[in-house]
Amino acid sequence: MAELEAGIDTGTGDGLLPDVELSGSSLTQIPGADVLALPFEKEDDELVLGPGAAEVVDRIGVDLLRLLERHEAKGTAGEVVEHLVLAADDDLPGTVLLVGVGSRRPGDLRRAGAAVARCTRGRDRVATSVPSVAHDAGLRAFVEGLVLGSFTFHRKTSGPQRPARRFVLAQPGSPDRRSEALAAGLASGRAGWLSRSLALTPSNEKNPAWMADRATEVAAASGLEVTVRDEKALAKEGFGGILGVGQASATPPRLVELRYTPSTGARRAAHVVLVGKGITFDTGGLSIKPAEAMMNMKRDMTGAGVVLAVMRSLAEVGCPVRVTGLLACAENAVDGNALRPGDVIRHYGGRTSEVTNTDAEGRLVLADALAYAVDKLAPTVLVDVATLTGAMKISLGQRTGGLFASDDALADHLLAAGRAAGEPLWRMPLADDYEELLESSVADADNAAGTPGAITAALFLRPFTGGVPWAHLDIASVGDSPVDAFEWTAGATGFGARALLHWLEQRQPLAGVTPPRRRNR
Numbered sequence: 001m002a003e004l005e006a007g008i009d010t011g012t013g014d015g016l017l018p019d020v021e022l023s024g025s026s027l028t029q030i031p032g033a034d035v036l037a038l039p040f041e042k043e044d045d046e047l048v049l050g051p052g053a054a055e056v057v058d059r060i061g062v063d064l065l066r067l068l069e070r071h072e073a074k075g076t077a078g079e080v081v082e083h084l085v086l087a088a089d090d091d092l093p094g095t096v097l098l099v100g101v102g103s104r105r106p107g108d109l110r111r112a113g114a115a116v117a118r119c120t121r122g123r124d125r126v127a128t129s130v131p132s133v134a135h136d137a138g139l140r141a142f143v144e145g146l147v148l149g150s151f152t153f154h155r156k157t158s159g160p161q162r163p164a165r166r167f168v169l170a171q172p173g174s175p176d177r178r179s180e181a182l183a184a185g186l187a188s189g190r191a192g193w194l195s196r197s198l199a200l201t202p203s204n205e206k207n208p209a210w211m212a213d214r215a216t217e218v219a220a221a222s223g224l225e226v227t228v229r230d231e232k233a234l235a236k237e238g239f240g241g242i243l244g245v246g247q248a249s250a251t252p253p254r255l256v257e258l259r260y261t262p263s264t265g266a267r268r269a270a271h272v273v274l275v276g277k278g279i280t281f282d283t284g285g286l287s288i289k290p291a292e293a294m295m296n297m298k299r300d301m302t303g304a305g306v307v308l309a310v311m312r313s314l315a316e317v318g319c320p321v322r323v324t325g326l327l328a329c330a331e332n333a334v335d336g337n338a339l340r341p342g343d344v345i346r347h348y349g350g351r352t353s354e355v356t357n358t359d360a361e362g363r364l365v366l367a368d369a370l371a372y373a374v375d376k377l378a379p380t381v382l383v384d385v386a387t388l389t390g391a392m393k394i395s396l397g398q399r400t401g402g403l404f405a406s407d408d409a410l411a412d413h414l415l416a417a418g419r420a421a422g423e424p425l426w427r428m429p430l431a432d433d434y435e436e437l438l439e440s441s442v443a444d445a446d447n448a449a450g451t452p453g454a455i456t457a458a459l460f461l462r463p464f465t466g467g468v469p470w471a472h473l474d475i476a477s478v479g480d481s482p483v484d485a486f487e488w489t490a491g492a493t494g495f496g497a498r499a500l501l502h503w504l505e506q507r508q509p510l511a512g513v514t515p516p517r518r519r520n521r
Contacts, residue, residue, distance in 0.1 A: 017193060018117070018150050019166040020143055022175035022182055023127075027052030028059055030127040030168050037097040037116050037128035040068060041104070042075035050101070052129040052170060060085050060092060068098060077102030078111035078486055080119050095123075099130055106141035109134050110422050113145025114487040120164040121150075129170045136181035139169075141422065143185025144498065148192050148487040153200045184505070187316035188421065188498045191309040192487075195494030198305035199479070203281035203298040207251035208329035211278055211304060215256045215327060218312045225259040237348065239372070241364035244345040244355070246330030248285070248338035253330035255369065256304075260314045260323040270380040270510050271322045273373040274311075274500070277362045277386035278304030278329035285332050285339055285358030299492045300362070302479045303385040304329060306496040310504070313497075317505035324377055328365035332358070344443045348372050351463065354440040357448035362388050363457055364447060367464045374466035381410060381510055382470040384461065385496050391453030393477040401425045401478045401495055404458040407469035409512035414471055417503035422487065423495055425473070430462065431455055467517040 023030055027038070039050035047068050057064055062083060071081045079100030085092050097119055102108030112130055120126045131139045150163035171178055198206075198214065212228045219226035231252035234243050239255060246253030256278075262269055279300040283289060289297070304327040311325040339345070343355045345364065349371040353364060366384050373379050392402045401418070403425040405411035411427050418425040437449040437456055445463070449456035458472050478495040481488040503509055 016150070016152055016163060017190065018146065018163050020146055020182065020186060021166070021168055022171050022178060023168050024172060024175045025170060026055060026172045027127055027129045027170040028055040030170060033093055033125045033127035033168065035095045035097060035120050035123050035126040035164075036093045037099050037126060037130060038064070039101045039112070039130040039133050040073070040075055040098050041101050047073060047075060049098075050129060051132040056096060060096065062096075064096070064098060073098070073100065075100045075102065077108035078115040080115050082119065101130065101133060104133055104138060106137045106420065107422055109138040110141035110145040111486040113142040114149030115145075116167075117146050117149030117163060118484070121161045123164040125166045125168060126164045127168045127170060131169045132171060136178060137420070139178055139181040140185035140188070143182055144189040144192070144422070145487050147186065147189030151193055151196060151489050153197055153491075155202070184317055187313040188501045191313045191497040191501055192494045194312060195302065195305040195309040195497040196489075196492050198308065199299040199302045199492035199494060201298070203331075206298065206301070207280050207331055208246065208254040208278070209251060211280060211301065211327060211329045212254045212256050215258060215308055218308055219258055222312050223315060224311060227257040229255040229257075238346070239348050239368045240346040241348070241353070241368040242328055242330055244339050244343070245279070245332050245361045245364050248335035249331035249333040251331055254327075256327040256329065258308070258311045258325040258327075260311060260319065262320050262322065265320065266322065269320065269322045271324070271378060272381050272383065272504065272509070273324045273326065273377055273379040274307045275326045275328065275366055275369045275373065275382065275384040276304035276307030277301065277366055277384070277388065278327045279362055279365070280329060280331050282332045282359070282361065283334050285334060285361060287341060287358040288334060289359060296480060299479055300387055301329065302387045302475065302492065302494065303496075306385050306494060306500070309494065309497040310500045313501055314504060317501055319504045320507060321504065321509060323504065324373070324379075326369040326373060328369040330365055332361045347464070349375055351445075352443040353445050353447045354443035355447050360448040360457070362386050363460050366461055370461060370464040371466070374464070374468055379468050380516060381513060382465050382468050383473065383500070385473045385475060385500075387476040387479040388474045389454045389457050389476050391451070392474045395428070395454060396426055396477045398478055398480070398482060399424070402454055402474040403427045404430050404472040404474070405470070406430065406462070406465070407514050409514070410469050410471050410510075413503055413506070413509060414499065418499040421498035421502040423478075423499040425499065428454060428458070430458055435459055469513050469516060
């Protein structure tokens with residue numbers, strides 16, 4: 001897992017993920033720290049310094065409140081005031097950071113953690129008392145921010161400035177009682193890191209077989225079972241959507257199946273199936289994309305990357321239900337053997353689609369995987385994740401993901417998990433009024449029914465879910481961040497991994513969800 005977590009075999013030998021640990025020492029007693037990070041906030045229009053401030057003031061001889069006033073600090077989440085310590089004493093830290101924690105909500109603490117990480121690149125050991133002002137959810141969020149704010153990915157011979165090597169969280173007296181919150185923050189932060197790294201890997205390295213190899217490595221390291229179907233197995237079992245999309249590529253498609261079983265109560269546990277869109281590069285096929293629209297298409301497998309990252313971390317967060325992850329991987333290429341507009345494909349289970357736009361390929365691979373899950377895996381709940389439609393970006397911008405759901409309780413669980421994880425979702429309508437747009441004169445459905453594009457794409461998928469409670473996460477709106485913003489770095493976001501983990505770690509992640517019913521495909 002070292003290469004996976006360090007940016008997917010960067011070739012640099014760097015272990016880029018920072019170490020994060022709790023310490024029972026006070027802030028100034030942590031040995032070897034070259035940066036001290038203190039929280040501050042505004043209470044009743046007065047700036048207030050957090051734990052450890054008095055000791056730091058005594059040690060460096062600087063009035064930190066006056067420093068904040070000179071900088072007109074406001075205490076907003078993620079605000080940073082930096083003070084360089086100019087002294088000959090080697091025992092003094094080189095830098096003191098004053099970090100705004102806003103209202104101390106988890107989202108504020110996550111931003112504070114990301115800000116600390118960004119400001120301490122290249123440092124060896126950073127000690128901070130920020131988590132001392134937070135409850136466990138805030139500590140977890142702060143750790144997520146530290147990890148994700150440290151994220152970097154490159155293929156340069158001389159890489160960018162590396163993240164701080166170690167963060168030490170001062171928790172005087174009783175660090176052990178907060179170890180679960182630390183572990184949960186590391187698990188979800190690393191899941192976000194892995195899903196970003198997978199998405200950013202260039203497509204001259206990344207293809208369906210490469211994704212299957214990474215999944216096999218994750219399975220071996222995480223105690224998961226894994227099955228990989230190659231193009232021959234897919235043809236034998238009738239996966240016409242995955243095969244059709246991938247038939248023009250020199251690198252054939254794969255369907256990867258990963259299985260997690262909880263350590264206790266496995267027989268009685270409900271079964272969640274996660275399905276990820278894994279288009280390792282999307283030219284658009286014969287309905288080819290413009291050049292500028294193709295630049296980021298190495299990231300069109302973000303859904304599969306999210307599912308793989310979630311599967312890797314399930315045991316770490318103590319997920320109580322069985323989970324199967326399906327990665328539907330293909331490359332949508334251009335060749336003499338490519339799908340043509342007007343072709344009709346037959347999906348797993350027999351349902352047919354007329355391909356009127358070969359650039360609406362993600363729903364074709366998802367359809368196969370969903371139908372297979374219903375037929376063979378007896379799911380309690382289905383959730384698919386995909387960078388599916390540009391229409392979602394138009395609807396929601398680049399900070400909120402789209403959620404469609406056939407079950408209100410399932411939707412509520414996912415919306416709450418997204419809020420807790422800092423990956424907000426907005427529920428969109430599965431509006432039956434638009435079903436008529438999917439009608440085809442030669443097949444069961446048209447794969448490109450037109451506007452409203454995100455809704456018709458979700459409606460296209462619904463018949464393949466067989467009446468099982470289902471949620472569809474269209475993350476095309478949030479799959480990329482245009483700029484560095486708190487825990488987000490410019491580029492692939494890996495959006496969805498944290499939200500799904502926050503959901504699946506709950507004691508009853510399926511409470512109130514309607515039992516599955518069969519529906520004709």
